[in-house]
Amino acid sequence: MRTAALRAPAPSGLTPAAIGRAATLALHDELSLTPKPGLVTLIDAGSHEDMDAHTFLRSLFSLRRYFARIAEAGERGADFALLEQCGIAAEARMLAATGGVNTHRGAIFMLGLLCAAAGAVCRERGTAPQPQRLRDALRRHWGEALAARSLRPPRLPGGIAARRHGLRGASEEAAGAFPILFETAVPALTQALARGLTPTQARLDTLFHIIAVLDDSNLAHRGGLDGLRWAQRTARAFLDRGGIARPEGLREAHAISEDFVRRRLSPGGAADTLAAACWVRRVSAGA
Ligand SMILES: CC(C)(COP(=O)(O)OP(=O)(O)OC[C@H]1O[C@@H](n2cnc3c(N)ncnc32)[C@H](O[C@H]2O[C@H](COP(=O)(O)OP(=O)(O)OP(=O)(O)O)[C@@H](O)[C@H]2O)[C@@H]1O)[C@@H](O)C(=O)NCCC(=O)NCCS
Numbered sequence: 015m016r017t018a019a020l021r022a023p024a025p026s027g028l029t030p031a032a033i034g035r036a037a038t039l040a041l042h043d044e045l046s047l048t049p050k051p052g053l054v055t056l057i058d059a060g061s062h063e064d065m066d067a068h069t070f071l072r073s074l075f076s077l078r079r080y081f082a083r084i085a086e087a088g089e090r091g092a093d094f095a096l097l098e099q100c101g102i103a104a105e106a107r108m109l110a111a112t113g114g115v116n117t118h119r120g121a122i123f124m125l126g127l128l129c130a131a132a133g134a135v136c137r138e139r140g141t142a143p144q145p146q147r148l149r150d151a152l153r154r155h156w157g158e159a160l161a162a163r164s165l166r167p168p169r170l171p172g173g174i175a176a177r178r179h180g181l182r183g184a185s186e187e188a189a190g191a192f193p194i195l196f197e198t199a200v201p202a203l204t205q206a207l208a209r210g211l212t213p214t215q216a217r218l219d220t221l222f223h224i225i226a227v228l229d230d231s232n233l234a235h236r237g238g239l240d241g242l243r244w245a246q247r248t249a250r251a252f253l254d255r256g257g258i259a260r261p262e263g264l265r266e267a268h269a270i271s272e273d274f275v276r277r278r279l280s281p282g283g284a285a286d287t288l289a290a291a292c293w294v295r296r297v298s299a300g301a
């Protein structure tokens with residue numbers, strides 16, 4: 015029998031397997047949300063010629079063990095170097111599954127760190143990890159390493175664009191323990207559901223809240239600073255008009271998505287942050 019099956023579940027009942035499963039489900043929640051500005055859904059490829067839903071599903075399948083594995087590493091108190099090795103191996107499996115297309119590199123980084131933090135919290139606290147505890151664990155265990163890492167010269171197009179424009183890319187966001195995730199995305203999703211929006215409506219409104227404030231390096235890479243600022247203004251205006259929960263909300267969301275595609279803009283960082291917000295709600299509720 016697998017050793018994992020012999021392990022007494024963490025006092026909270028949130029085993030690394032449950033933490034990891036929540037990450038896979040959250041990434042599927044994001045992929046299946048439609049319409050999404052410029053992003054891949056189950057029915058269209060958005061602003062992408064190089065990937066579609068099948069690419070994302072193959073990528074998700076290749077990551078099916080990674081999130082549980084990195085949660086287990088966090089539960090054991092692994093240092094950042096070990097997490098990074100886990101992430102690099104997962105990126106290699108993703109690229110092998112997608113034929114070299116970058117579907118989830120940012121999600122491997124962001125959700126990988128969050129799963130590791132959840133593993134640490136479950137072992138230390140014996141409770142379902144609440145947002146603030148997750149954030150504290152990120153800072154306490156890997157804050158210094160993430161801060162040092164964010165000073166390294168970026169090697170990816172998004173990170174290079176972010177550095178050029180003085181933006182907070184994925185590495186800087188992680189070094190701050192994901193402020194947009196915990197201060198914008200999770201509250202927006204929670205409040206939308208509390209207002210009675212359906213899960214789909216709440217996720218869509220939350221995506222617009224994230225696009226309106228995130229320094230999404232994918233947008234900066236593809237559209238420059240003008241493209242990023244146009245996307246942020248467009249998302250903010252949609253929300254100021256009342257967001258998705260209006261008779262004309264869905265039609266407007268489709269029209270905005272067509273504008274993003276015309277400009278070849280794709281907010282991949284916002285998509286990952288939405289998935290992470292869905293994941294935070296799942297694990298905080300005990301997965
Ligand atoms: C740590 C890395 C993520 C690299 O660090 P860097 O800071 O250089 O990262 P960025 O380039 O800024 O962003 C990398 C990906 O992270 C997502 N993202 C973008 N902006 C943000 C943000 N502000 N906050 C959080 N996350 C952000 C985004 O990922 C998603 O989009 C990608 C798919 O979209 P697409 O447009 O197709 O992207 P490309 O193919 O690159 O562009 P095109 O050619 O199509 O135009 C996909 O990755 C989504 O997940 C950014 O792309 C990390 O890469 C790294 O160094 N990894 C090494 C392993 C490691 O350290 N792992 C740690 C495990 S805990």
Ligand SMILES: Nc1ncnc2[nH]cnc12
Nearest residue numbers: 045053054117282285286
């Ligand atoms: N659905 C999606 N489309 C394009 N890029 C993404 N990055 C993460 N999710 C994505």
